[in-house]
Structures are given as C-alpha cells and as structure tokens.
Amino acid sequence: YGVMGSFGCRFYNPNLPTAITGTGHRLLLGSKEYLSEKGYDVIYGDTDSLFIKLKEGEGENAAENANKIALDLNNYWAEKIQSEYGLKSYLEIEFEKYYEKFILTPARGSEAGAKKRYAGVLIDKGKKKLEFVGMEFVRSDWTRLAKEFQVELYNKVFNSEDIYEWLRDFVKRVKEGNYNDKLVYRKRLRKDVDEYTKNVPQHVKAARLLPKAGGTVYYVITxxxxxxxxxxxxxxxxxxxxxxxxxxxxxxxxVLLNESFDSIVQSDQLSFF
Structure with missing residues (x-):
C-alpha cells in the first residue's frame, strides 16, 4: 500500500491505494449493515475496526459471544464475495477486545465523537484495566497533573461515584500548591532556539532563558x-x-453528563457569597 502510493516507487499506481481504502470502507459499511440487521448497535468504526454494543445478557460471556459474531461476519462475507465475484474470501475478521464500559469522547467544539479518542474499562484475562486511546493520558505533551487527573476522573465516572465535590477539592489543592511537582511540561527542540522567529512556542521561550539549551526542555508556566x-x-x-x-x-x-467544568467549579466559588 505504502510504496504503491509513493511517487518515488517505480510501481507507483494511485489506483491501488485508492482501491484498498475504498474496499476497506465498503467492508466496514457492509459489516455495520449486517450487524444492525442482526439487532446490534454499532457505536463506532475506524479504518479497520468496528465497536458494537453487545445485546442484553451477552456481556456475561463476552469473548465467546464476540467470537461468534466475528465468525458470522466471516461467513457472511465469504458467501457474498463468492456469489458476487466468484472468488474465495481471505478476510479474517477477529474479535480483538472487550470493554465492560466505554466512553467515546466528542471532538472539541462538537457533539460528534472524535476519531481514535476513547476510554474504556478493558476486561483482559478476567482483570479490569482502564485504557485510554488518543487522549491526554497517552500524550507526551500533557503534564502529569492532567494525566493523573484524567485517570482519577474516569475511574469515578465509570464507577458512578460523585465527582462534583471531588472536582472542586482537586482545583482547590492545585491552587494550594499540592501538585507543584506534577506541573512540568516537556517538549523536544527540533532546531536551534535562534531559528525560531515567528510564533515562538512556549518551550522555546523557556529554553532561551538557559545558557545552553538542547534536546528536551522541561519547564513550568509562571x-x-x-x-x-x-x-x-x-x-x-x-x-x-x-x-x-x-x-x-x-x-x-x-459534556456527556450535560455538565461543564466551569459550572461545577464556579458553583463552589459562588457559595462563599
């Protein structure tokens, strides 16, 4: 796929990568239609995967039921490809993982779900694990404060715990300096600090205050x-x-709870008046 879509390849042919992505898209849509007809709610799809909500009672034997769904899908496509094209199907649709609870976060400024941005309680070999994909927890350009805050917040949401008082108390502790060791940003310099001229990033501004800067810059916002x-x-x-x-x-x-950070935190401040 990669080389066929590269101008530098002697076998370059733009039709091939287009055909691959187009086929993948058709397979996802076709699988979604099939599953919907079987009574399953397809809640998310991306590139080469579909996320579906199991029916009532199927979660007790999630892996067994999910593997059966994958087998049904493979059989469906094998019959369809054979009948429409007279070809043998080499598709291998597999069950990958099961989330007991799942949150697909909206894109900022939108109510629609963002691509590759979700969190869930993953069940793996009988054990529960909180997993983040595409969120602040897995990104290097966010502070430890944000990452630990996110883990604790989502744990509380998934466990249906009260978050209002906890949020207000967390903000209070930040202001009191209880998390000063978790406020450090880190970012790598891609070039010499003098080569940055327009829209100078924060880490470059910090680096310029050092007699010698290079590599990764660690800084705080004052x-x-x-x-x-x-x-x-x-x-x-x-x-x-x-x-x-x-x-x-x-x-x-x-936003999924029809609440906002400002409304919760500011309500605590207003209570003093």
Whole structure:
C-alpha cells in the first residue's frame, strides 16, 4: 500500500491505494449493515475496526459471544464475495477486545465523537484495566497533573461515584500548591532556539532563558511566562493549569453528563457569597 502510493516507487499506481481504502470502507459499511440487521448497535468504526454494543445478557460471556459474531461476519462475507465475484474470501475478521464500559469522547467544539479518542474499562484475562486511546493520558505533551487527573476522573465516572465535590477539592489543592511537582511540561527542540522567529512556542521561550539549551526542555508556566525548571519558578500560574490542563480533560466527559467544568467549579466559588 505504502510504496504503491509513493511517487518515488517505480510501481507507483494511485489506483491501488485508492482501491484498498475504498474496499476497506465498503467492508466496514457492509459489516455495520449486517450487524444492525442482526439487532446490534454499532457505536463506532475506524479504518479497520468496528465497536458494537453487545445485546442484553451477552456481556456475561463476552469473548465467546464476540467470537461468534466475528465468525458470522466471516461467513457472511465469504458467501457474498463468492456469489458476487466468484472468488474465495481471505478476510479474517477477529474479535480483538472487550470493554465492560466505554466512553467515546466528542471532538472539541462538537457533539460528534472524535476519531481514535476513547476510554474504556478493558476486561483482559478476567482483570479490569482502564485504557485510554488518543487522549491526554497517552500524550507526551500533557503534564502529569492532567494525566493523573484524567485517570482519577474516569475511574469515578465509570464507577458512578460523585465527582462534583471531588472536582472542586482537586482545583482547590492545585491552587494550594499540592501538585507543584506534577506541573512540568516537556517538549523536544527540533532546531536551534535562534531559528525560531515567528510564533515562538512556549518551550522555546523557556529554553532561551538557559545558557545552553538542547534536546528536551522541561519547564513550568509562571505568571512571568514559561520558565525552565532549572531556574526559580515559585510564582506558578495555577489558573493556567486549571484552564489548560484540567478543564479540557474534564469537559470531554462532563459534556456527556450535560455538565461543564466551569459550572461545577464556579458553583463552589459562588457559595462563599
């Protein structure tokens, strides 16, 4: 697929990668239609996978039931490909994993689900594990504060625990400096700091304050702006972390509960008046 779609390849043919993606798209849509006719709710699909909601009672033997669904799909496509094209099907649709609980977070600024951005309680060999895909927890450009906040928040949501008082208390503890060791950003310099001229990124601004900067820059946001951890940074801008690290993480799931980070946190502030 890759070389056939590359101009540098002597066998370059744009029709091949187009045909591959088109076929994959058709297979997903066809599988979705088949499953819907069987009474299954297909909640998400991406590239080469479908996420379906099992029927009532099927979760007790999830792996067994999911493998049966995969087998039914393989048989369906084998018959269809044979009848329509007279060819043998070499498709291998497999059951990959089972989430006991699942959240597909919306794209920011939209109510629609974002691609490759979800969290779920994964059941693996009888054990439960919280898994994140495409979210802040797995990204290197977010602080430990945001990642640990996200894990705790989603655990509470999945376990139907009260999050309102916990959210307000978490913000309070951030402002009190209880998480100062988790506020560090890290980002790698892609070129010399002097080569950045327009729209200078935060990590470059921090790096320029050091006598010699290179590799990965570790910095915090203060009321003076980004400061490398090697320099004094007691004037931390806590509001920055609340707005840029906590709020986006919280709102991605709170919107599904018809709530917002601001409404919950500000209600605590208003209670003092």
């Amino acid at each position: 009321k003076r702006g980004p400061i490398p951890v090697e320099l004094k940074h007691t004037d931390i801008d806590y509001q920055h972390y609340i707005e840029k690290q906590l709020k986006p993480v919280a709102d991605s799931v709170l």
